[in-house]
Amino acid sequence: MSTISQPPHFAAPSAEEATAPVLIRGARPYGDEPTDLLLRAGRIAALGAQAAATAAELAEDGTPVLTVEAAGQIALPGLVDLHTHLREPGREDAETVETGSRAAALGGFTAVHAMANSTPAADSAGVVEQVHRLGREAGWTRVQPVGAVSVGLAGERLAELGAMAESSAAVRMFSDDGMCVHDPVLMRRALEYVKAVDGFVAQHAQEPRLTAGAQMHEGAVSAELGMPGWPAVAEESIIARDVLLAEHVGSRLHVCHVSTRGSVEIIRWAKSRGVDVTAEVTPHHLLLTDEQVRSFDPVYKVNPPLRTAEDVEALRAALADGTIDVVGTDHAPHPDQAKECEWVDAAMGMTGLETALPVLIATMIETGAMDWRRLAEATSARPAQIHRHAHLGRPIAVGETADLVLVDPAERRTVRPEEHATKGRNSPYAGRELPGRVRATFLEGHPVVLDGALATSRTGRTADRTVAP
Amino acid sequence: MKHLLSTASLAHADASAILDTAEEMSAVSTREVKKLPTLRGRTVVTLFHEDSTRTRVSFEAAAKRLSADVMNFSAKGSSVSKGESLKDTVQTLEALGADAVVMRHAAAGAAHQLAAADWTDCAVVNAGDGTHEHPTQALLDALTLRRGRAAAAGVDPRGTDLAGMRVLIVGDILHSRVARSNVWLLHTLGAEVHLAAPPTLLPVGVEHWPAAVHYDVDVALAAEPDAVMMLRVQAERMGGAFFPSAGEYTRRWGLTDERLAVVERLPGPARDGSGAMILHPGPMNRGVEISSAAADSPLNRVLDQVSHGVSVRMAVLHLLLSGDRGPDRAAEAASPAADPSTDRSRP
Numbered sequence: 158m159s160t161i162s163q164p165p166h167f168a169a170p171s172a173e174e175a176t177a178p179v180l181i182r183g184a185r186p187y188g189d190e191p192t193d194l195l196l197r198a199g200r201i202a203a204l205g206a207q208a209a210a211t212a213a214e215l216a217e218d219g220t221p222v223l224t225v226e227a228a229g230q231i232a233l234p235g236l237v238d239l240h241t242h243l244r245e246p247g248r249e250d251a252e253t254v255e256t257g258s259r260a261a262a263l264g265g266f267t268a269v270h271a272m273a274n275s276t277p278a279a280d281s282a283g284v285v286e287q288v289h290r291l292g293r294e295a296g297w298t299r300v301q302p303v304g305a306v307s308v309g310l311a312g313e314r315l316a317e318l319g320a321m322a323e324s325s326a327a328v329r330m331f332s333d334d335g336m337c338v339h340d341p342v343l344m345r346r347a348l349e350y351v352k353a354v355d356g357f358v359a360q361h362a363q364e365p366r367l368t369a370g371a372q373m374h375e376g377a378v379s380a381e382l383g384m385p386g387w388p389a390v391a392e393e394s395i396i397a398r399d400v401l402l403a404e405h406v407g408s409r410l411h412v413c414h415v416s417t418r419g420s421v422e423i424i425r426w427a428k429s430r431g432v433d434v435t436a437e438v439t440p441h442h443l444l445l446t447d448e449q450v451r452s453f454d455p456v457y458k459v460n461p462p463l464r465t466a467e468d469v470e471a472l473r474a475a476l477a478d479g480t481i482d483v484v485g486t487d488h489a490p491h492p493d494q495a496k497e498c499e500w501v502d503a504a505m506g507m508t509g510l511e512t513a514l515p516v517l518i519a520t521m522i523e524t525g526a527m528d529w530r531r532l533a534e535a536t537s538a539r540p541a542q543i544h545r546h547a548h549l550g551r552p553i554a555v556g557e558t559a560d561l562v563l564v565d566p567a568e569r570r571t572v573r574p575e576e577h578a579t580k581g582r583n584s585p586y587a588g589r590e591l592p593g594r595v596r597a598t599f600l601e602g603h604p605v606v607l608d609g610a611l612a613t614s615r616t617g618r619t620a621d622r623t624v625a626p
Numbered sequence: 627m628k629h630l631l632s633t634a635s636l637a638h639a640d641a642s643a644i645l646d647t648a649e650e651m652s653a654v655s656t657r658e659v660k661k662l663p664t665l666r667g668r669t670v671v672t673l674f675h676e677d678s679t680r681t682r683v684s685f686e687a688a689a690k691r692l693s694a695d696v697m698n699f700s701a702k703g704s705s706v707s708k709g710e711s712l713k714d715t716v717q718t719l720e721a722l723g724a725d726a727v728v729m730r731h732a733a734a735g736a737a738h739q740l741a742a743a744d745w746t747d748c749a750v751v752n753a754g755d756g757t758h759e760h761p762t763q764a765l766l767d768a769l770t771l772r773r774g775r776a777a778a779a780g781v782d783p784r785g786t787d788l789a790g791m792r793v794l795i796v797g798d799i800l801h802s803r804v805a806r807s808n809v810w811l812l813h814t815l816g817a818e819v820h821l822a823a824p825p826t827l828l829p830v831g832v833e834h835w836p837a838a839v840h841y842d843v844d845v846a847l848a849a850e851p852d853a854v855m856m857l858r859v860q861a862e863r864m865g866g867a868f869f870p871s872a873g874e875y876t877r878r879w880g881l882t883d884e885r886l887a888v889v890e891r892l893p894g895p896a897r898d899g900s901g902a903m904i905l906h907p908g909p910m911n912r913g914v915e916i917s918s919a920a921a922d923s924p925l926n927r928v929l930d931q932v933s934h935g936v937s938v939r940m941a942v943l944h945l946l947l948s949g950d951r952g953p954d955r956a957a958e959a960a961s962p963a964a965d966p967s968t969d970r971s972r973p
């Protein structure tokens with residue numbers, strides 16, 4: 158459908174940086190029977206006995222082959238995050254493309270979509286190209302910029318959607334995330350306009366008038382704590398409006414961070430009507446509730462807010478049955494001082510890239526709510542399809558792009574934010590034990606993470622060394 | 627009890643200990659020399675990020691009657707201003723040797739954060755945090771209710787709670803820390819709590835509270851409360867948004883002269899038709915939530931509430947800082963043998 162081809166995500170590595178073939182031994186794709194995988198020239202070259210045989214031939218011919226022992230580990234397609242805040246340009250004290258990319262790699266993400274609420278906002282070809290270039294230079298993961306819907310995310314005038322689409326960043330996803338495109342006319346026009354570039358609008362659904370000064374989910378806990386509430390209806394009313402608008406103009410809508418049971422019901426209804434709508438849930442909304450706010454610890458302050466246990470149950474069920482298509486981290490790093498203050502003054506958001514897979518294992522796999530195939534679909538295949546990345550989110554099969562993650566589901570670790578690669582220390586899971594450790598991440602066959610630690614990026618950067626390109 | 631942060635987390639035994647200790651403290655307040663030596667050499671800092679002379683002065687009087695040194699910080703004209711983090715401020719105060727911090731803050735949870743973080747070893751007393759809680763106000767209200775009933779029955783209030791009492795709270799429940807603290811505390815002490823307010827001034831979720839909710843004050847009064855607590859309403863600012871006008875608010879929810887006549891005929895704590903107690907956290911908006919006649923009525927306990935505020939705050943500071951667990955030591959301290967009148971070292 159698209160006539161605009163998407164550009165390569167990385168500068169071609171120089172000869173000395175070319176990646177050696179990798180033999181992964183004894184990994185379990187999607188939790189299935191153990192097998193060997195051979196990664197070569199950016200693709201999955203062979204599986205099973207053929208992988209080991211080919212690796213042996215290569216070694217005999219003098220080609221060095223990296224062997225990775227993966228017994229007991231699950232092999233999954235590299236994770237694709239449609240919702241990441243990398244903060245650069247403008248808030249490099251909170252995160253940079255480099256540090257955020259490292260966090261992504263450690264979390265098993267082979268692609269992240271950088272939200273547009275930087276400073277300046279990613280509302281022009283210049284900014285999205287800058288972010289895209291920084292991502293390519295870092296080389297830890299693919300960084301796909303998201304373009305703003307409106308100029309400066311102000312919700313008033315359409316940004317230059319066409320120019321961003323035609324830029325080297327080839328933007329297809331447009332979002333004012335952080336802000337809701339609340340004006341119904343602007344939202345309608347955005348949905349219409351993106352049809353010309355095969356794009357879609359990702360909405361942060363929050364009716365601003367119903368959430369003025371809102372601090373937390375409006376319900377029993379907010380009543381007790383005396384905090385201005387963020388009612389579920391402020392999310393649900395926007396989603397209801399938007400699915401009807403998307404249907405009316407025949408466009409594609411993606412709903413960011415669905416957080417309520419009512420939103421799930423509206424999306425289920427819209428899908429049953431044939432509306433072209435997809436939806437996302439964050440890991441934190443699958444695990445945490447508004448009860449956490451009783452601590453008044455601003456690490457739990459997030460937008461949309463943590464909801465009730467009933468909402469959590471509904472979100473888990475919806476993710477399992479596909480009503481909610483994908484998991485997006487809404488990774489939102491903040492400097493310490495933005496969280497070491499009174500709740501009302503604290504910034505909203507929590508880090509998520511390095512804890513996403515463990516939280517999903519805890520909430521969806523260990524509970525039996527879904528299997529590894531559905532997890533792979535929700536974290537890789539579907540987000541790639543939504544963005545129409547032809548070569549991403551592909552199955553683990555011979556000839557496919559070698560974007561892979563190896564995770565040890567049995568290893569349980571206590572989350573220590575100070576050890577994270579992200580600059581943000583605002584992890585709501587600090588001190589909590591979570592299952593599942595990412596042991597290795599392969600980006601087009603290149604091991605960016607090995608033994609649970611950063612190896613080298615596609616452009617030759619290491620944890621200690623940021624090479625000027 | 628290391629801190630006093632909320633009444634939601636206050637156990638019956640702790641609440642009773644505070645009230646019984648406050649009775650001992652009240653005895654001190656009626657003496658010629660209104661001073662006890664129990665907190666000599668200890669430092670109490672009042673840290674007010676919000677203007678409230680009434681509450682600050684009450685805490686200051688309480689601390690001084692216990693012979694503590696008092697340092698007052700207020701948001702205006704001091705280092706405590708927006709931009710300086712709570713953390714920095716408190717570390718500064720601790721460096722000054724504070725043993726207790728009495729904190730008033732516009733942000734809900736500020737006192738909790740202070741107590742929970744490893745920023746300070748001070749005892750933290752919440753003197754009002756946003757629209758969350760104001761525990762010493764509820765305690766002084768409970769003391770007033772308990773005394774009112776004991777006096778009506780001619781018994782000693784000590785050791786009693788509020789079981790069997792019915793208390794009606796009227797007004798802006800949504801934005802009231804006083805209402806929240808009272809709902810939890812009065813319920814813990816056994817009272818039956820009723821609320822009456824415009825639906826717009828009740829929080830979503832109020833149905834989970836241990837309280838009966840009325841939209842109609844006259845229906846609520848028909849349930850024969852022993853006490854009616856009128857909350858301050860910012861009628862001019864809210865008119866048109868939360869209710870149509872100040873006038874309509876007064877007609878429908880105010881303690882008007884007509885409703886005062888009803889209150890005067892209620893059975894009341896004496897059960898003899900001598901009327902219900904009227905409470906108000908102050909300052910009263912005469913002609914808005916309360917008529918002038920109701921403000922000046924003999925049923926009105928506002929002045930008692932003010933003096934009870936000092937007694938309750940003395941009790942709280944005493945219990946938090948002396949390591950004492952109950953009223954007995956306080957009684958001892960308040961006995962003439964421990965009279966501090968000879969102490970002139972801390973004028």
Ligand SMILES: [Zn+2]
Pocket residue numbers: 334335336361413414460461
């Ligand atoms: Zn958002």
